Amino acid sequence: MAIGSYDEDEHERRERKNADVDVSDDDDRTHYHGTVTYDSGDSAEALLDQFKEIKRN
Numbered sequence: 110m111a112i113g114s115y116d117e118d119e120h121e122r123r124e125r126k127n128a129d130v131d132v133s134d135d136d137d138r139t140h141y142h143g144t145v146t147y148d149s150g151d152s153a154e155a156l157l158d159q160f161k162e163i164k165r166n
Contacts, residue, residue, distance in 0.1 A: 151159070 150156070
């Protein structure tokens, strides 16, 4: 069988496997671990100036 050929048996196996996935309504994550940080960086004016400089080059 060549690469990319249609394999009906494989397709049916995957369909059966996907049909067995149990998805319940209570799968929402309720506990989160870790932190989120961000750098506000330059002001909007400084960023616009930098953008204009980049466009000129």
